[in-house]
Amino acid sequence: MTKVRYVQVGLGSRSEMYSEAIVERFAATCELVGLCDSNAGRLTQRAEWAQALGVQPRTYLATQFDQMVAETQPDVVIVTTVDADHDEYICRALELGCDVITEKPMTTDQHKAQRILDTQRRTGRKVTVTFNYRYAMPRTQVKDLLASGVIGNVVSVDFHWLLDTYHGADYFRRWHRRKENSGGLMVHKATHHFDLVNWWLSTVPETVYASGARNFYCPETAERYGLHDRGPRCYGCPASDRCPFFLDLTAYPKLKQMYIDNEKYDGYFRDQCVWSADINIEDTMHVIVDYRNGVKMSYSLHSFMPWEGYVVAFNGTKGRLEHVCQERVYISGDGTVQGALVPQGTRINIFPHFLPGYEVEVWASEGGHGGGDPIMLQTILAPHTLDDQYKRAADHRAGAWSILTGIAANRSMATGHPVQVSDLIHGLEEPDYMPMPGATEAIDPLPLRQSTAVRVAD
Numbered sequence: 001m002t003k004v005r006y007v008q009v010g011l012g013s014r015s016e017m018y019s020e021a022i023v024e025r026f027a028a029t030c031e032l033v034g035l036c037d038s039n040a041g042r043l044t045q046r047a048e049w050a051q052a053l054g055v056q057p058r059t060y061l062a063t064q065f066d067q068m069v070a071e072t073q074p075d076v077v078i079v080t081t082v083d084a085d086h087d088e089y090i091c092r093a094l095e096l097g098c099d100v101i102t103e104k105p106m107t108t109d110q111h112k113a114q115r116i117l118d119t120q121r122r123t124g125r126k127v128t129v130t131f132n133y134r135y136a137m138p139r140t141q142v143k144d145l146l147a148s149g150v151i152g153n154v155v156s157v158d159f160h161w162l163l164d165t166y167h168g169a170d171y172f173r174r175w176h177r178r179k180e181n182s183g184g185l186m187v188h189k190a191t192h193h194f195d196l197v198n199w200w201l202s203t204v205p206e207t208v209y210a211s212g213a214r215n216f217y218c219p220e221t222a223e224r225y226g227l228h229d230r231g232p233r234c235y236g237c238p239a240s241d242r243c244p245f246f247l248d249l250t251a252y253p254k255l256k257q258m259y260i261d262n263e264k265y266d267g268y269f270r271d272q273c274v275w276s277a278d279i280n281i282e283d284t285m286h287v288i289v290d291y292r293n294g295v296k297m298s299y300s301l302h303s304f305m306p307w308e309g310y311v312v313a314f315n316g317t318k319g320r321l322e323h324v325c326q327e328r329v330y331i332s333g334d335g336t337v338q339g340a341l342v343p344q345g346t347r348i349n350i351f352p353h354f355l356p357g358y359e360v361e362v363w364a365s366e367g368g369h370g371g372g373d374p375i376m377l378q379t380i381l382a383p384h385t386l387d388d389q390y391k392r393a394a395d396h397r398a399g400a401w402s403i404l405t406g407i408a409a410n411r412s413m414a415t416g417h418p419v420q421v422s423d424l425i426h427g428l429e430e431p432d433y434m435p436m437p438g439a440t441e442a443i444d445p446l447p448l449r450q451s452t453a454v455r456v457a458d
């Protein structure tokens, strides 16, 4: 059997999952033939890791990307660079005749998104966007429940995402802290959340209004902590013994090896001060979205919370579905499982109209990002082995729709006005979705005869 040939560009913490999957778990059908990064140190480290496992990928600096494709002849390019560079590699790979697997967000603004859509259409190649959140079993279960019609058709959504003072704070230390790199949290992080809503409801956004600010990760908060003598980064910071957000990268062997040991090649600091004046992303965001199917959503994202996870509620014509999900504490690349669920903190409740509410047993899910990572890897690296009945695999269309809500939110925050998504992009079709309960379907009148005095179960 001919193996599928992969190359990877961008060899930071997220990329490890793909290298390991190709070289170890899916070695029978996949082959890692090339590696590319702008940082010579991380490039060498990954190559040495692969060689220790008996695999010999060729190595290339970022300026040699075309050479890599020409010499290694990959079928698929995996893009895990800084978000704002995704479009360059996606488009170049498509032009050179490869399929692409790209990390989210597909890109960071509407112009880059349009370029990707146009290039994909012209080349006819395949783009997969790795929305691992869809694959976590509780989130798949929500899709299953909504599609079953248990709460009728959805009329509105309340969705509130909390990033904690560990993982949430980390966005303010890394390249993500500048909007020109990440699109801000409305794009970088909320692409997951807006994709979930699009996919859960089988629809796309039409109008977006947003308000946001940087209220916490700013010099004023540092002053209130008494951190007057803080430095530009945690490493060597004079205020480290008093700062509750001090991160000692040298205390984590993986983080030290990946970032501190490679600073000398590109001058990138992974532990910049969360209180810096030059951060330009928001830490507090509120968004209202109108969807094509008539659903209205209120959404918020806060990044300095005491716990991490989310609360989402769907209000339907037959009742309400509430889902709470708590994730374990981690920071990206610390060597622990990222975004694992706290089982006792993950619940789904159904509240039918006029009947007692009940708790649903949550589908078990283990592994990175709520158990989504291992299932997603199987779907994209060994698609013939899994049935995709929920249509979880996402392409360029889903990738674009997921970022358009955040891009529109960024524009709305800047202008103070609602934004029409159709003004941002053209020629973008809806993704392939599962059919959902229709807004015109008859509502079973039986529950209306039940006593409205029934108390909701605890």
Ligand SMILES: NC(=O)c1ccc[n+]([C@@H]2O[C@H](COP(=O)([O-])OP(=O)(O)OC[C@H]3O[C@@H](n4cnc5c(N)ncnc54)[C@H](O)[C@@H]3O)[C@@H](O)[C@H]2O)c1
Pocket: 009, 010, 011, 012, 013, 014, 015, 036, 037, 038, 039, 042, 062, 080, 081, 082, 083, 085, 103, 104, 105, 130, 132, 188, 332, 369
């Ligand atoms: N799906 C998820 O849950 C998830 C989780 C974490 C990260 N991500 C995504 O993965 C991507 C990488 O994030 P990360 O946390 O690994 O970041 P990182 O900073 O650890 O790694 C980025 C890598 O890209 C390299 N790089 C930077 N500019 C480059 C260029 N122009 N050409 C080639 N290489 C370049 C850097 O040297 C580094 O090795 C991002 O797009 C991020 O949004 C997704």
